[in-house]
Amino acid sequence: DTVLTQSPALAVSLGQRVTISCRASKSVSTYMHWYQQKSGQQPKLLIYGASNLESGVPSRFSGSGSGTDFTLTIDPVEADDIANYYCQQNNELPYTFGAGTKLELK
Amino acid sequence: EVQILETGGGLVKPGGSLRLSCATSGFNFNDYFMNWVRQAPGKGLEWVAQIRNKNYNYATYYAESLEGRVTISRDDSKSSVYLQVSSLRAEDTAIYYCTNGYSWGQGTLVTVSS
Numbered sequence: 062d063t064v065l066t067q068s069p070a071l072a073v074s075l076g077q078r079v080t081i082s083c084r085a086s087k088s089v090s091t092y093m094h095w096y097q098q099k100s101g102q103q104p105k106l107l108i109y110g111a112s113n114l115e116s117g118v119p120s121r122f123s124g125s126g127s128g129t130d131f132t133l134t135i136d137p138v139e140a141d142d143i144a145n146y147y148c149q150q151n152n153e154l155p156y157t158f159g160a161g162t163k164l165e166l167k
Numbered sequence: 168e169v170q171i172l173e174t175g176g177g178l179v180k181p182g183g184s185l186r187l188s189c190a191t192s193g194f195n196f197n198d199y200f201m202n203w204v205r206q207a208p209g210k211g212l213e214w215v216a217q218i219r220n221k222n223y224n225y226a227t228y229y230a231e232s233l234e235g236r237v238t239i240s241r242d243d244s245k246s247s248v249y250l251q252v253s254s255l256r257a258e259d260t261a262i263y264y265c266t267n268g269y270s271w272g273q274g275t276l277v278t279v280s281s
Contacts, residue, residue: 094268096212103264103271104204104212115269147212151268154228156202156214 063087065148065159072167078136081162083148085129092152095124095133098161099144107146108133138164169193169270173263176275184253187275189265196246197221202268203239203250205261205277215263216250233259255279 064086073079083093091111096104106115108124111131121142123134135142143166148159175187187203200223203215216239219226227239238251248265255277262274 098212103273104266105271106269109269149212149214154217155230156217158212158214161211 062155063089063150063153063157065150065157067146067148067159067162069160070163070165072165073138074167075140076137078134079138079164081133081135081146081164083126083131083133083159085131085150088128089150089152091127092150093124093126093131094149094151095122096147096149097142097144098147104147135164140166169267171265171267171270171272173265173272173275176263176277178278178280179255180281181256181279183255183279184251185255185277187250187252187263187265187277189248189250189272191246191248191265191267194267194270196267197243199267201239201241201248202266203248204264204266204271205259206264206274207258207261210261213261218248252277 066084093111095108097107098104107118107122111126112124125132145161145163147161170192172190200219202217205213205215215230217228218239218241236254241248257279260279262276264274265272
């Protein structure tokens with residue numbers, strides 16, 4: 062299985078630029094997607110195909126990477142962005158998720 | 168507007184079974200692979216199962232942790248997908264989400280406890 066590794070948590074200040082990383086145990090090409098999950102809510106797709114912004118998602122979110130190293134950038138961070146962020150690969154079955162990165166306020 | 172609604176969760180005793188349903192609208196269901204993903208309380212997301220569309224002969228795939236205990240199916244005429252889960256264990260306690268990869272439902276809670 063493809064293991065996805067994310068940092069458990071990041072503390073940020075509002076207005077700051079933040080980068081959340083996801084490293085895959087083997088290449089997933091650009092079959093990497095990013096989800097935001099707020100407390101008590103379902104996940105919401107932000108980025109698909111490593112760098113494509115889902116319709117309706119603010120342009121302060123962006124994604125990059127290919128192969129094994131991927132990043133989700135939020136610039137600038139707003140209060141509404143405080144949430145958990147998950148990467149997911151669908152390059153091969155079983156599809157796998159990272160353990161999530163909790164974005165917290167400093 | 169895309170709508171995805173899961174139903175069928177509840178409290179079930181260990182060893183029991185449940186059939187989860189997912190009704191969808193607002194997108195061309197027939198074109199999509201459909202997935203179930205679960206999330207145990209306070210934990211991360213775990214992919215459970217996928218059913219592909221008619222073009223892929225409705226092929227099904229399962230997470231190894233549940234293989235043999237789950238069956239995914241779909242009814243294109245109703246734009247719905249289903250998950251049958253049997254021999255339930257305490258560790259199957261989770262919110263079960265239905266997703267087309269882009270949109271997710273709000274999930275249905277399955278609690279396995281005696």
